[in-house]
Amino acid sequence: MSIVEKAGANVLKTNFSKKGKKKKEKGKSAERTELDIAKEPETVAVDYKALSANGFFDPADKSSQLALELRAVKRRLLRRIGYLRASGERQAFRTSGKQRNIILVTSTRAGEGKTFTASNLALSLALEDNIETLLIDGDLARPKVRERFGLPAAPGLADCMLDKNLDPETLGWRLKNTTMRILSEGARTERPTDLFNTADSQRFWNDLATADPSRLIIVDAPPVLATTEAVILAKYANEILFVVEANSTPESAVAAAIDELIDVNPNVSIMLNRCQIGAGGAHYGAYEYYGRESGDENPEAEQASTKD
Ligand SMILES: Nc1ncnc2c1ncn2[C@@H]1O[C@H](COP(=O)(O)OP(=O)(O)O)[C@@H](O)[C@H]1O
Ligand SMILES: [Mg+2]
DSSP states (O other): OOHHHHHHHHHHHSOOOBOOSSOOOTTOGGGOOHHHHHTOOEEEOOOHHHHHHTTOOOTTOTTSHHHHHHHHHHHHHHHHTTSBOTTSOBOOSEETTEEOOEEEEEESSTTSSHHHHHHHHHHHHHHHSOOOEEEEEOOSSSOOHHHHHTOOOOOOHHHHHHOTTBOGGGSSEEETTSSEEEEOOOSOOSOHHHHHSSHHHHHHHHHHHHHSTTOEEEEEOOOTTTOSHHHHHHHHOSEEEEEEETTTSOHHHHHHHHHHHHHHOOOEEEEEESOOOTTTOOSEEEEEEOSOOOSOSOOGGGOOSTTO
16 A cells, blocks of 8 residues: 555544635634534543653643743743743734744754653643644654654644645644644655655645744654754744753764754754753753844844745
8 A cells, every 4th residue: 555545544534624625814714614613623631640750741830840941941932933022922923924933843863852842842832821832743753742642643744745635724633721732743654855845845834834823833853963854844944943962962963963954944042951950950951042143032034934
């Protein structure tokens, strides 16, 4: 069975829909028809106990070290994408028609905390800040989001890349009592790079960003040095969170990976993961903007992504 047939077979088992004939007006998700709403993703309960047993964010414990660190990371990120003004006031993730709502989480190698960071960030934004978040598993070779959240295999990102008529808004899961959705990796593919490096892929990310301009899309990406997918995905993203495992990843490898990213998207911020500060230790030790300095926390003028 070909990969496309497999994806099709998969797709038939769950709730999905083809994109309607009626062309969706950009940025007007409120105008979804009743039929569309009937095809909303399934709602699932989150097992926070299982997540926190794996060191994940526990919404019940707002004063934990991780909760405090995530809050600092979120604030910085929201300011960079222009959502939070210095005054703390909120605004949509776009200014004059430009979305800045796709955040790519990547790193140099596997196992440095990309999935941990992307998942925690999405959960924390959705629960604490009540911001609509869509977490996408973009690591097609080593997808881990479903496993972390205890979700079954289902059509997801790869299926959308294989079939441009699939509507991603109807796939995945909505997490109960949160404003968060998950779109998993979907069908297994032999050559993920080929899937992402297409005009359809560009269109997919543009449509996703504009479908709901006030939604934050967090993509758990593959590592930069393993394949070329992360660099391709970086073209479609607005902001890149680059995870560095403190005292582990060799500096020269980090520099090489960041150079590759900055060539396609200068909006790179570094997060030091598993950084030991003081007796208690810390999850995230630093969060520094690395891209070309613009002297501005919201450098939308030098946006490399969706216009390419
Ligand atoms: N700061 C952290 N605190 C606790 N566990 C972590 C932390 N960062 C990563 N982990 C754990 O380390 C393992 C590898 O992290 P993961 O996010 O899956 O890496 P990657 O996605 O980069 O391959 C996972 O079990 C994850 O839960
Ligand atoms: Mg991962």
